[in-house]
Amino acid sequence: MEPLSWFEILARIAQQLLPVWVALVLTYALSIRFKRRLGLYGKLFDSTVGMIGFGIVMFWLFVALFANFVVTHDSLSQVSGMRNAVPGSALRDPRDLYPYYLLGGDSLARDVFSRMVMGAREVLRIAPFAAMISFMIGITLGLPAGYFAGKLDTGLTFLANLVLAFPVILLFFLLVAPEIQETPIPRVMAGILFLVPILFVTVLLNARFFTQPAKRNLYVGIVLAVGAWAYLGLVFNADPVGLWSMSPNLLNVFVAVVFVNAPTVFRIVRGITLDIKTRDYVAAAQTRGEGPWYIMLWEILPNARGPLIVDFCLRIGYTTILLGTLGFFGLGVSPESPDWGSTINAGRRLLTVYPHPALVPALSLMSLVLGLNLLADGLREESLRD
């Protein structure tokens, strides 16, 4: 068969992405229709920049969600004769396979398009989750540091600065080395890092429903049960049901990324807390006799949400970049993993001759981060307006 022209390639990719388009159109139609009732999220649709950013982010999110319908080939299977095939090449012997490699083949004769799609799933499975854990840790430590100040603040700030003074790349080389995985270090760190979110939610609910013991016991009980379940699975890989699990490799990557991000979040939260705790409503809550954790979590934190949401978007982007860096140095999840960083690393050896295996993931990563940055920009603009 003839190889496809660029126009045909684009048309076929668009056709493969059909579920994504449908989902995107639905999201936009519903959001714009009800935007006045949706708070900050709805206001996002008043800003062009925010809308573009949101569109790009949702595009990748839907690609990751519908990856099974979008891919044309298995992301790991090799097809003979397709090594370094140029975009649009036809399979020699398609049989029941999709007859073309839409974006060409890589140096191991795998389909670049399918790997890009599965890579989106890989990246979006880790980055937002890692950013969220970093945020919970940063908030749990930053609020008391800013609110109580004193020795606690000095100590925590010193620790945060210690981690921040570490060049990121050095930290990665030290923490994500294969030898480290055999030691208990990643497990211990994961044990501490994953404990904080459970603690955070428990304290959050406890502070709120302190006066209604029945409700409090129910909510805290649920959180503790689910938390313990997830904790067992994620840290010890011992979930009886098998829903929560993380390979030692992935756990190591995850811990390293959270470890790099959390101190920055801590500094931001601490700074905002220092500012907000001088406000009148905090003084009013103190006079009412509210406990310190209630004030921190239910008076200060909601009022700090604007900058935190913006930074959350930026941080997902930054985490994506960090994951790519890990992949680029071959420290990624696993050698065959289709995540974008590893694919770029694999493609760079033949970059000057066959650029497409590296270019496709590079452009994908860039567009996702760009989308997140634009989204953050739009959110900042809109949250400043009120």
Place this chain on the structure above:
Amino acid sequence: MLLFLFRRIGLMLVTALCLTFIVFALTNMPAKLETLAKTQAGSRMTDAEVDRWLERNGYASPMLVRYGEWLGVLPGWVRTDDGGTVTGRCVALRDTPEAAGERCGILQGDWGFSTRFRAGVAEVLSARLGATGLLMMWVLIVMVPMALIVGILAGMREGSRTDRALSTVAIASTATPEYVSGVLLIALLASSTVGLSPLLVSWGWIDGPVLFQGNARSALEDITLSNFTLPVLTIALYGMGYVARITRASMTEVMTQQYIRTARLKGVSFGKIVVKHALRNALIAPFTVIMLQIPWLLNGVVISEVLFSYPGFGWTLYEAAVNNDIELLLASSVVAVVVVLVTQLISDVGYVYLNPRIRIS
């Protein structure tokens, strides 16, 4: 001011001690030492042989003692075997048996021996640091003016079309990490089959097969536009956006100040307001950011040097980490940590010095 400086330097030393100890502990873990023994003395060693090798080479003492030896506050280990030959840390480093029992750590200037490059760590690193210094210099020469110009032009008239366009450029640049921009630049400019180069060749505009080279190894002898442009651009692009955005924010803030309005009401021309009144105040924030950006550039330096195989500091760090070259990795970490801490200090001191409101109070 002096007290502030002393306190900062004290804190810096404590931080440096903590960090080097962490790095030391992580690089000297039993598993890594085992790998070292196997690469040095044969990969088919039994566990007992590995233990014996480690003991013979002074790796058996407790971690803290070895950290002290490496730092140079404790005397190096000494061993006299049955034949009467004296071995020891300092004997190997200084090449004389008399040195046994002396202190020889980084405080004395003994940085150790690199197993990857088979040379003293000090000579390896000093040569590589020179190469990276050159790269950094060009990066700063390209990045800083570009970022400041973009930031000032964008922040001069907030909300204008120029502002929107330049801000988008800045955002796009912060969304392009070095390994992405490097790949894009190579594919676009340094490939003989795709991108611009074949086009330019067919038009007869360039002599060689490619416009720029995708490999910067030759830049070690002779820096040319062709072999140095891409590594420099790769690093500069990512850092540029962030500095530009800070400059823009600082500039827009200054432009709303009362004294700018006064100047405008006096009838001073817009260009003069920007250059004479606004610029000096608007550049305080970017100064600190540029200084703090240098540790971030370190990341970029490692990525870019590996991608373009330019044998500088970043490439050495990568090689040391990949090849389990413990002493070299430790020394590189010390350099990296010192760079980070010193730039933090300069940025703090510089901020106080540049900002009269803080300096006088």
